[in-house]
Amino acid sequence: MPAKILILSASPRKNGNSEQLAAAFARGAAEVGNIVETIFLREKNIGFCRGCFACAKLGHCVIRDDAVEIAQKMKEADVLVFATPVYYYSISGQLKTMLDRANPLYGSDYAFTKVFLLTAAADEDPHATEGAKTAVQGWVDCFERATLSGVVFAGGVTDVGDIGQHPALQAALDAGRTLV
Numbered sequence: 001m002p003a004k005i006l007i008l009s010a011s012p013r014k015n016g017n018s019e020q021l022a023a024a025f026a027r028g029a030a031e032v033g034n035i036v037e038t039i040f041l042r043e044k045n046i047g048f049c050r051g052c053f054a055c056a057k058l059g060h061c062v063i064r065d066d067a068v069e070i071a072q073k074m075k076e077a078d079v080l081v082f083a084t085p086v087y088y089y090s091i092s093g094q095l096k097t098m099l100d101r102a103n104p105l106y107g108s109d110y111a112f113t114k115v116f117l118l119t120a121a122a123d124e125d126p127h128a129t130e131g132a133k134t135a136v137q138g139w140v141d142c143f144e145r146a147t148l149s150g151v152v153f154a155g156g157v158t159d160v161g162d163i164g165q166h167p168a169l170q171a172a173l174d175a176g177r178t179l180v
Helices: 017-031 054-058 066-076 093-101 126-140 167-178
Strands: 004-009 035-040 079-085 114-121 147-155
Touching: 004 017, 004 066, 017 035, 017 079, 017 114, 017 147, 017 167, 035 066, 066 093, 079 093, 093 126, 114 126, 114 167, 126 147, 147 167
Parallel strands: 004 035, 004 079, 079 114, 114 147
Antiparallel strands: none
16 A cells, blocks of 8 residues: 655745755655655745644644645644754754644644664765754654654755765655655
8 A cells, every 4th residue: 555655845945955855855756656746845834833722622724834734744644854054053943933833733644653863974974964853853853643754865065956976866766765
């Protein structure tokens, strides 16, 4: 049975390096028959969480913007994939804002059990992605049936297209094919 995969691309740049990782993952997952949808957060209107916790009572956020629909898609997906540039050794603000707005998923009957993190950074040191991994792991830890199943890191990429022939593209493709 095919998995339902939702990719959140958190790059503010069209065709950015982390977006290319997302595209490779999507290709690999689709090749083996999975259902893949990619959402480009830069194209969405997503406001900041107000911390009102109305979502805990209502099961959805009271802010009427694109985050409500995205959170619902996250809830229904079997696999979540977060693709983000690494900014100041963490995830992009776009992804952090969406993860905060996904608070209605906490305590819900969500479907996802696997989460993948795809990162691209100017810094070549593999430790450059540790802050991003910690941020996503902290979110995943709130969902007892979910695990951070894989992290792909492309270091040494700054400008759009720098990822070119980077080995991380193959790693993302393979992760999509195998979901491990």
